Amino acid sequence: MSTIGALYQQSMLKHPYGYALYEPESTKTLKPGSCGYLTELGQLTPLIGEDQALINLGDASSLSRNGLTPFEQFYRGPTDKRAWGPKICGQVKQRKVELDIGAGLIPAGIPADVGALYRYSNEGGFGAILMTQSPVTKEFVYGATAFRVWCKENSRTILRRWPDVRERGLVIVTSTYATDFAMLNAWTDTAKEFSVGFRAGVVGIGELGPSCTWYTAKGESGWVSVAAGEVDEKKVVFFGGLCFRYRRMGAILPSSHAFSAFPVEKAKFRAGDPYAKEFQTVDEGEDGLYEVMVTAEEHGEMIDLPGNEEGNDEYDDF
Structure with missing residues (x-):
């Protein structure tokens, strides 16, 4: 396995x-x-x-x-810096939550003034999401x-x-x-749902557009974070x-x-x-x-x- x-x-x-x-x-x-x-x-x-x-x-x-x-x-080649949104894989589905019908939809741990709220879920099998702080350096x-x-x-x-x-x-x-900071969540053979709030006011459908700040809901498990701790160091998320x-x-x-x-x-x-x-x-x-x-x-x-x-x-x- x-x-x-x-x-x-x-x-x-x-x-x-x-x-x-x-x-x-x-x-x-x-x-x-x-x-x-x-x-x-x-x-x-x-x-x-x-x-x-x-x-x-x-x-x-x-x-x-x-x-x-x-x-x-x-x-x-020349160093290239970019901003990108979450990278998802496996059987994860992404759904935008409409915030204009009330702040009661925002889970604890996510500020009430976020620009956008997304829910990620799957019904079983493998799923994963990667969040990266901008800029991502290539x-x-x-x-x-x-x-x-x-x-x-x-x-x-x-x-x-x-x-x-x-x-x-x-x-x-x-x-x-x-990147300087990254968070990821990966799981297998189980149904799962969690929320991520973004400070950016404009985000696209599909994989989200650039956002420098995000928030995860309190009590939702599985998140692992890594941060660069030395001068001139970053954490490689893809190669x-x-x-x-x-x-x-x-x-x-x-x-x-x-x-x-x-x-x-x-x-x-x-x-x-x-x-x-x-x-x-x-x-x-x-x-x-x-x-x-x-x-x-x-x-x-x-x-x-x-x-x-x-x-x-x-x-x-x-």
């Missing part, structure tokens, strides 16, 4: 920002260029080098100290192909030094969305990037036994085709050498270098 963290991460993929973190991470450890793998809880565990430093493609010294090749196309690096090429060059070293990647896959972070899945194929046999090996699936990602999303590498286990098929999955925005954007219009789902 999937954990609530994994359900949250998978359900939030409906939004165009990548992976959602059930426990938001600090921007001091999770940033564009970070490498790691996702756990069953939906959290990103970073790759840590022999010197106890985090592996980051933007830090050439962390790569060289751990036997990894340099990454020479690390181009940062940091990103350009490109996707260069990251796939680097992974192809270094997969054998990565599998040897960080064996958890064999089962978990490798994540290379290319974008983050972070985008590439996830490389490793699938063991056939054993590499001595040449005299080559014809007895079952066929290995052809790789699409070869030197002459860097835009394809599969390649082969070699992994060495206790029982010998194996061919491994690696497939790259993109989640979140993968932004081309300026001048190469084709049909890459950015949008927000306010």
Whole structure:
């Protein structure tokens, strides 16, 4: 059975920002260029080098100290700040409460002068809502192909030094969305209803428009809040990037036994085709050498270098 963290991460993929973190991470450890793998809880565990430093493609010294090749196309994009409303997923329904018929509809804990009141509910199954304080700051690096090429060059070293990647896959972070303060509520297999009041006077239907201040009703359970506590720190609520899945194929046999090996699936990602999303590498286990098929999955925005954007219009789902 999937954990609530994994359900949250998978359900939030409906939004165009990548992976959602059930426990938001600090921007001091999770940033564009970070490498790691996702756990069953939906959290990103970073790759840590022999010197106890985090592996980051933007830090050439962390790569060289751990036997990894340099990454020479690390181009940062401009920082982008935005305001957005609640992000909901699962079987949650949203309903606006008309306040002009009386303040008696406003639950305890929510000020009587709120600009808008919304109720969220479901009748069972999984549901979640994420609230973020404005502004939400987006940091990103350009490109996707260069990251796939680097992974192809270094997969054998990565599998040897960080064996958890064999089962978990490798994540290379290319974008983050972070805030100073966030609240989330997630639950499974139960009916639930709760209210949120917004100070903003104008909010849209669907996912709400920008609001800097919100209030939750007193006594409604399940809310978890996180706040940045250090200077120049924020909490990452979404991150985008590439996830490389490793699938063991056939054993590499001595040449005299080559014809007895079952066929290995052809790789699409070869030197002459860097835009394809599969390649082969070699992994060495206790029982010998194996061919491994690696497939790259993109989640979140993968932004081309300026001048190469084709049909890459950015949008927000306010």
